[in-house]
Amino acid sequence: xxxxMSTAISTAAVQAAAQAGQLPAGVAAHAPWYxxxxxxxxxxxxxxxxxxxxxxIFVARRTWRTNHRWAARQGGEGVLRERYARGEIDETEYxxxxxxxxxxxx
Numbered sequence: 044x045x046x047x048m049s050t051a052i053s054t055a056a057v058q059a060a061a062q063a064g065q066l067p068a069g070v071a072a073h074a075p076w077y078x079x080x081x082x083x084x085x086x087x088x089x090x091x092x093x094x095x096x097x098x099x100i101f102v103a104r105r106t107w108r109t110n111h112r113w114a115a116r117q118g119g120e121g122v123l124r125e126r127y128a129r130g131e132i133d134e135t136e137y138x139x140x141x142x143x144x145x146x147x148x149x
Contacts, residue, residue: 119144 120141127137 123132123137123140123144126132127134132140
């Protein structure tokens with residue numbers, strides 16, 4: 044209904060301009076909006092927003108995965124660093140456990 048109404052309004056506007064002498068007769072008959080409205084341009088706006096939202100989702104998921112993998116890798120070493128910083132273990136034990144953790148990754 045909205046497309047039919049916009050087509051009717053644009054048709055009436057073009058015909059009125061052609062009758063008033065503002066447009067040549069050939070332009071009024073072959074105007075791009077005269078026959079069917081702006082249908083191809085109407086599809087581009089939703090497509091643009093779908094692509095923008097899809098790109099945002101893609102970047103967010105990729106960032107989350109990267110951070111999740113990094114946190115998983117740093118988990119044991121991070122706990123070990125915290126225990127050493129709090130003084131729960133000494134340097135010798137820290138280095139031994141760090142060596143064991145890094146050997147298991149390979």
